Every structure is written in C-alpha cells, then in structure tokens.
Amino acid sequence: MPLIEFAEVTHAFGDGPAVLEDVTVSLHERRIGIIGGNGSGKSTFVRMINGLVVPEAGTVRVDGDSTANQARRIRRKVGFCFTNPDSQIVMPTVAEDVAFGLRRLKISKTEVQERVAAILETYGLKQLADRPAHTLSGGQKQLLALASVVVTEPEVLILDEPTTLLDLSNERRIRREIEQLDLQVILVTHHLHLLDGFDRTLVFHQGRLVADDHPDQARTTYRALI
Numbered sequence: 001m002p003l004i005e006f007a008e009v010t011h012a013f014g015d016g017p018a019v020l021e022d023v024t025v026s027l028h029e030r031r032i033g034i035i036g037g038n039g040s041g042k043s044t045f046v047r048m049i050n051g052l053v054v055p056e057a058g059t060v061r062v063d064g065d066s067t068a069n070q071a072r073r074i075r076r077k078v079g080f081c082f083t084n085p086d087s088q089i090v091m092p093t094v095a096e097d098v099a100f101g102l103r104r105l106k107i108s109k110t111e112v113q114e115r116v117a118a119i120l121e122t123y124g125l126k127q128l129a130d131r132p133a134h135t136l137s138g139g140q141k142q143l144l145a146l147a148s149v150v151v152t153e154p155e156v157l158i159l160d161e162p163t164t165l166l167d168l169s170n171e172r173r174i175r176r177e178i179e180q181l182d183l184q185v186i187l188v189t190h191h192l193h194l195l196d197g198f199d200r201t202l203v204f205h206q207g208r209l210v211a212d213d214h215p216d217q218a219r220t221t222y223r224a225l226i
C-alpha cells in the first residue's frame with residue numbers, strides 16, 4: 001500500500017481560524033476511515049492527500065513525494081471522489097464521462113469501450129450509458145462519479161462521503177464494491193457502520209486529530225464527543 005505522511009500540518013483558509021492544527025500521522029493500511037463532526041476538518045484533511053489543498057505549515061507526502069511540488073504525479077496515484085458528484089461529472093453522457101478518465105492511459109479505443117462497459121455494469125449504470133449525465137438522479141450521479149474514478153485504477157481511492165445520496169440497495173452495492181477493491185481506500189463518512197472491518201479509523205474534532213484507533217474504539221470516542 002502507498003505511504004501517506006502528514007508532518008506537523010497546520011492550515012487556515014485566508015485570514016480565518018486554523019481548520020487543521022498540528023496533524024502528524026502516517027497512513028499505510030488498506031482500509032482507513034475518517035470520522036468527526038461537521039466542520040471538524042475531514043474534507044480538508046483528505047483534500048491535502050492529493051494536493052487539492054496545500055498546507056500553510058508542515059508537509060504532506062505520498063510515497064515520499066510532497067504535495068507542494070509533485071501534485072501531478074501524486075494525482076495519477078490518488079483517485080478522489082467528491083461528496084457532490086456534480087463537481088466531478090464533466091462529460092455530456094454517462095459513458096463519455098467514464099471514458100474521460102481513461103484518456104491519459106494510452107489504451108486503444110476498443111479497450112476503453114470494454115473497460116467503460118464493464119464498470120457501468122458493475123455499478124448498475126449499464127442502462128444509463130447514453131443518458132445525458134445531468135439528467136441522472138443524485139444517487140445515480142454519485143455512482144457515476146465513483147465509477148469514473150475507479151475505472152482509472154488508482155492506487156489510493158479517497159471517498160469523501162460517497163453514500164450520502166444513496167438508497168439502501170445502492171449503499172450496499174457501494175459497500176460491496178469498496179470491500180472488493182484491491183487498493184488503499186480512505187473513506188470519510190457519517191455512516192459509521194460502513195467502517196466495519198476497516199483496519200484503522202481517525203477521529204477529527206475542531207481541527208485536531210483526537211483519536212486514531214480500531215473502528216470500534218474510534219466510533220466510541222466520536223460518540224462521546226457529541
């Protein structure tokens with residue numbers, strides 16, 4: 001698994017208060033959960049892993065590369081799925097959107113089509129392949145956003161609340177898919193049961209990393225905080 005290292009990371013946006021303070025942690029497990037209250041710094045933390053946010057103080061490294069100057073290289077390794085799928089869907093149709101992520105992989109048209117078809121099938125989107133992406137429901141868009149990232153075969157997959165809009169059946173589908181993925185997964189979620197079987201869970205509270213533990217203990221710590 002890739003090694004993600006935060007060293008003495010502190011960050012504020014503009015003149016605002018610190019939203020992350022003095023975070024030092026190394027992550028190399030296969031399944032890592034991130035929990036904490038609204039505004040506690042979870043999204044900021046995971047955005048730092050692929051250089052979407054560069055810390056004001058301290059460093060973030062992925063396999064030794066710093067996000068401050070190697071973000072391009074890191075982004076080839078680290079796939080990111082946003083909470084709001086609209087911020088990530090870029091192409092007119094569902095199939096085109098999935099294919100878009102494959103453009104830099106220098107593979108044949110036939111292989112692109114095969115990979116797109118396979119992933120749409122897996123995520124239950126096959127019937128929607130030629131639909132304009134903006135006409136999908138919120139949950140369908142969330143599935144599409146995830147499919148479009150997974151199809152690029154990243155080494156690390158960051159999921160920032162990927163199930164907020166999903167019904168029970170699709171939440172189960174995503175959970176099953178996440179379980180089967182042979183890569184490092186970092187999952188930010190308020191759905192605490194999704195962390196069953198995870199290797200490790202971090203708890204953020206008011207910008208600080210307050211617990212780093214087995215999911216069961218971490219969930220107990222989080223519940224005690226609120």
Ligand SMILES: Nc1ncnc2c1ncn2[C@@H]1O[C@H](COP(=O)(O)OP(=O)(O)OP(=O)(O)O)[C@@H](O)[C@H]1O
Nearest residue numbers: 013016019036037038039040041042043044045204
């Ligand atoms: N681009 C930004 N500009 C200014 N402030 C920001 C920005 N992004 C986040 N913040 C602030 O940083 C703090 C932490 O936000 P963050 O999105 O990391 O929280 P979170 O733990 O992901 O919360 P939630 O559970 O609601 O998604 C919040 O107070 C938020 O208002």
Ligand SMILES: [Mg+2]
Nearest residue numbers: 042043044160
């Ligand atoms: Mg968030």
